[in-house]
């Protein structure tokens with residue numbers, strides 16, 4: 584169905600390099616990962632790679648549309664492969680677990696923003712912060728609503 588990553592890189596005017604293949608594979612394997620996490624994954628096979636290389640490669644991969652990033656934590660952006668269906672990240676502020684839900688869940692919101700303001704929201708680029716079911720169920724009485 585989808586074009587092979589190699590063909591996508593070539594179509595974008597980029598050469599296929601071992602580093603680009605390793606970083607893409609790391610993103611696919613880790614599903615959601617910061618550049619730091621990608622680096623330590625890549626290091627298992629290529630100890631010579633450094634963080635600025637990972638950032639450069641991610642920029643290339645994002646440019647041709649093989650990966651995307653979202654702002655999930657306050658630190659580095661989190662990358663995922665675009666072979667995954669478009670999704671919104673739900674981040675639990677208690678246990679930091681990240682869940683994915685389809686962007687279609689927010690279709691009405693996106694449409695309403697578009698119709699009201701002409702602004703096309705890139706809903707997958709942000710994360711929705713809150714508390715997951717497990718953490719909510721273990722909340723002690725009185726702690727509800729605390730931030």
Ligand SMILES: [Zn+2]
Nearest residue numbers: 652654660708
């Ligand atoms: Zn961003």
Ligand SMILES: [Zn+2]
Nearest residue numbers: 615663670672
């Ligand atoms: Zn994601």
Ligand SMILES: [Zn+2]
Nearest residue numbers: 675678715718
């Ligand atoms: Zn939680």
